[in-house]
Amino acid sequence: MSFVQVEHVMKSYGEVPVLKDISFSVEEGEFLTLLGPSGCGKSTLLRAIAGLNDIDSGKMFIGGRDITSLSPKDRQVGMVFQSYALFPNMSVFDNIAFGLKMGKMKKAEYTPLVEQMIEIIDLKGKENYYPNQLSGGQQQRVALGRSLVKRPKVLLLDEPLSALDAKIRRSLRNEIRQLQRKLNMTTIFVTHDQEEALTVSDRIIVMNNGEIEQQGTSEEIYTLPGTEFVARFIGSYNVWSRPEMEQAGFADIPSGDLFAIRPEVISIVPQAAVAAHDAGYMYTIGYMKHYAILGNVVRYHVDIGGLDASVDVLNDSGLLHLRENEAVRLAIPMEKCQPLKKLG
Structure with missing residues (x-):
């Protein structure tokens, strides 16, 4: 015991x-x-x-x-x-x-x-x-x-x-x-x-x-x-359903109906800098809304098909020049897409 x-x-x-x-x-x-x-x-x-x-x-x-x-x-x-x-x-x-x-x-x-x-x-x-x-x-x-x-x-x-x-x-x-x-x-x-x-x-x-x-x-x-x-x-997770992710333009979504994605695992780059897709990642295009400086972390809010995506980046990334409504692409490792049990 x-x-x-x-x-x-x-x-x-x-x-x-x-x-x-x-x-x-x-x-x-x-x-x-x-x-x-x-x-x-x-x-x-x-x-x-x-x-x-x-x-x-x-x-x-x-x-x-x-x-x-x-x-x-x-x-x-x-x-x-x-x-x-x-x-x-x-x-x-x-x-x-x-x-x-x-x-x-x-x-x-x-x-x-x-x-x-x-x-x-x-x-x-x-x-x-x-x-x-x-x-x-x-x-x-x-x-x-x-x-x-x-x-x-x-x-x-x-x-x-x-x-x-x-x-x-x-x-x-x-x-x-x-x-x-x-x-x-x-x-x-x-x-x-x-x-x-x-x-x-x-x-x-x-x-x-x-x-x-x-x-x-x-x-x-x-x-x-x-x-x-x-x-x-527990944190600032992005919690999205499969239909929401499909509507937002994500491809190659893992199996499951509801997912949690930590803001620090999402990569964000200007649309013009994106080359070919890497295997093992989900991609979609979004538009910069605004950002907040949280000390050593910058939290970006990106609109992707009506979803508000939170993305955390260390405050030395040089991304602060991104403008409001600028098109960006988000990349999310599929292995970091955590399936969830729904409330209720």
Whole structure:
């Protein structure tokens, strides 16, 4: 049995099903992310593992022990929420020590544990600071330290970075990942941010409407989406049906009815520069609509028979001279045309 095992978990609120027969496992030391849009059930599932939400049916195990009916305090999990929930009248030291105090541990016993955790979360020298004297990122580290100091078997993170600005989020998510690896802490992380999930995870479970759409490594989820929902949610895929591609002028379309094509695998060249077709590629003619500079990537939007094709090119390609309505030809490797299961 895996370290964390969730088996056939179901949960409804009244007549509305929120979790529909959810089953998955997490290996010891693994960083698993539950990814999906708001309302898909990911936070409800995380809270169920923590014991904060009951379930209608199913079983949950940690380390081979059935925790389904245990109280939250007996599950040996640590949870960090979107709101830091720090005590404003307590110092960094006392906030981190709070759970140990409540567990009746003596100060002489918990002091070295708290000091070690303060060093691990890189807040040494700020032991006596109060939450209002810390930045948002520092406050989140205190919340993280408060959960980790009790050495839980599993760390649960419920969108812990969503209240932070983009730069701090990127920095702190990397710190969390490094800390998780250092402690070999089994972690389940909830987010709706695709980039965040792809960056930190060993494995991702994509959820939609209370169900698991797909699970796999970051590379598998990004490069091999299995359903229309995953392709549309996980990135900037072009999702086209066979009739749409035929109408747009593509020839030699692979077998299948619906396809996902990553914008970075499409080549774009001015119409005048095109020579003979290369085997293994689909070609069609389109017209430049506009482009957007996304830092090191330029995203072109090309009209091909009524379809809006997104094409990503590194921002050193020299293609910025392409004019609006200029004719171009798109080339797509057939092996990069990923067949999908349709929604519904």
